[in-house]
Amino acid sequence: AxxxxxxxxxxxxxxxxxxxxxxxxxxxxxxxxxxxxxxPGQGLQLLLKYFSGDTLxxxxxxxxxxxxxxxxxFNLRKPSVHWSDAAEYFCAVGYGGATNKLIFGTGTLLAxxx
Amino acid sequence: EAGVAxxxxxxxxxxxxxxxxxCNPISGHATLYWYQQILGQGPKLLIQFQNxxxxxxxxxxxxxxSAERLKGVDSTLKIQPAKLEDSAVYLCASSLEGLLVGTxxxxxxxxxxxx
Numbered sequence: 001a002x003x004x005x006x007x008x009x010x011x012x013x014x015x016x017x018x019x020x021x022x023x024x025x026x027x028x029x030x031x032x033x034x035x036x037x038x039x040p041g042q043g044l045q046l047l048l049k050y051f052s053g054d055t056l057x058x059x060x061x062x063x064x065x066x067x068x069x070x071x072x073x074f075n076l077r078k079p080s081v082h083w084s085d086a087a088e089y090f091c092a093v094g095y096g097g098a099t100n101k102l103i104f105g106t107g108t109l110l111a112x113x114x
Numbered sequence: 115e116a117g118v119a120x121x122x123x124x125x126x127x128x129x130x131x132x133x134x135x136x137c138n139p140i141s142g143h144a145t146l147y148w149y150q151q152i153l154g155q156g157p158k159l160l161i162q163f164q165n166x167x168x169x170x171x172x173x174x175x176x177x178x179x180s181a182e183r184l185k186g187v188d189s190t191l192k193i194q195p196a197k198l199e200d201s202a203v204y205l206c207a208s209s210l211e212g213l214l215v216g217t218x219x220x221x222x223x224x225x226x227x228x229x
Contacts, residue, residue: 004156036220042203043220044157064211090156094216101170102218104156 002027002095007104009085013081014113019109021076023091032101033074036066039087041043045080047089050074116140121208126157126227132194135224138186139208145169146183147218148191149205157205163189193226201228 003026013019025031032051036044048059055067061067065076088109092102119138127133139146144165147159147166155158160179162169165186174181193200203225207218 034217043120043222044207045216046219049217053126092156101159101162102157104158106154106156 002093002103004091004093004103004105006089006091006108008101008108009106010109010111012111012113015083018081019076019078019081019085019110021078021089021091021110022073023074023105025074025091025093025094026072027095029095031074033065033067034094035063035074035076036090036092036104037061037087038090038107044090047076056087082108082114083112083114086110118206118208118219120204120224122224123222124227125227126220126229127196128229129198130195132192133196133226134190134192135204135226137189137191137206137208137221139189139206140210140219143208143219144186145209145211146189147207147209148181148197149207151203151205151223153202160191162227177213196226196228201226 005024007022031057035047037047038044046087048057050057050067057065067074084104088107090107091105094102121136143166146163148160150160151157160174161171163183166183181191203223205223206221208217209218
């Protein structure tokens with residue numbers, strides 16, 4: 001069965017430090033992978049997505065993610081975190097072929113300290 | 115371009131009462147989704163519409179939840195009667211790509227508290 005694992009429930013980083021959020025997936029075929037961000041009281045905003053091609057994907061707000069098939073991972077990175085990046089981050093895998101469905105991980109809550 | 119609209123933003127009810135949520139997707143998006151997000155968890159798909167037809171409602175608790183999408187645009191999700199465990203954020207999303215895997219755009223959600 002398809003699944004997404006985000007092993008870190010909560011991460012705290014200092015402003016200006018680098019960030020890496022981990023995501024591992026389980027899916028039998030070529031995955032479609034997404035990262036969404038959710039600020040308090042807001043819906044989910046798409047940061048970036050991977051469908052095919054270059055395994056290093058650039059997104060909005062300076063985020064990037066790298067698809068590694070051998071490790072079944074799609075980790076999210078940012079070289080320098082800003083206080084406004086504090087939010088919850090969700091990794092998701094799209095599946096179904098003929099049906100556009102997403103399975104989400106449990107999320108990683110990012111705190112940024114000054 | 116306007117995003118996905120949802121109302122109300124917050125709702126507090128007592129158990130066994132009924133409640134309804136409304137969603138207006140992005141114009142032209144044929145596919146509409148309702149998700150349930152319980153505190154500390156990722157969103158879980160409840161039901162998926164393609165135009166006004168149901169594609170997947172396998173995770174919808176049909177004894178108490180119902181949803182419709184008349185005319186293939188707006189959608190309503192109803193809970194009757196509500197239980198304590200229904201306390202969650204209900205997210206609506208829409209997609210342009212139809213049934214092929216594509217980007218889903220989310221509304222701000224409705225936070226439901228059942229007392």
